[in-house]
Amino acid sequence: MYVHLQYLKRLFTVYNYSISPIFTTTIHGNPVMHLGNHRFNKYHRSKEPRTRWVCTKKKSGCKIGIITDNGVIIKVTNQHNHY
Numbered sequence: 001m002y003v004h005l006q007y008l009k010r011l012f013t014v015y016n017y018s019i020s021p022i023f024t025t026t027i028h029g030n031p032v033m034h035l036g037n038h039r040f041n042k043y044h045r046s047k048e049p050r051t052r053w054v055c056t057k058k059k060s061g062c063k064i065g066i067i068t069d070n071g072v073i074i075k076v077t078n079q080h081n082h083y
């Protein structure tokens with residue numbers, strides 16, 4: 001599903017949770033969540049069904065965190081520090 005940038009901005013400003021993320025795995029078998037043009041890695045200590053995701057640019061200082069529950073976004077903390 002293509003998510004328009006305006007939708008993402010709304011998601012990260014007023015926390016509109018209606019956007020559906022897409023879940024895949026890397027070639028190494030690690031879970032990845034796609035949301036718009038951003039990708040998130042599963043936080044290694046999170047447990048199903050409530051899962052914490054961190055931006056793939058976390059090492060570059062991006063502090064956004066997303067919590068999903070059974071594949072639905074229920075919480076977003078902080079914002080991306082990049083586009």
Ligand SMILES: [Zn+2]
Pocket residue numbers: 038055056057058062063064079080081082
């Ligand atoms: Zn980010």
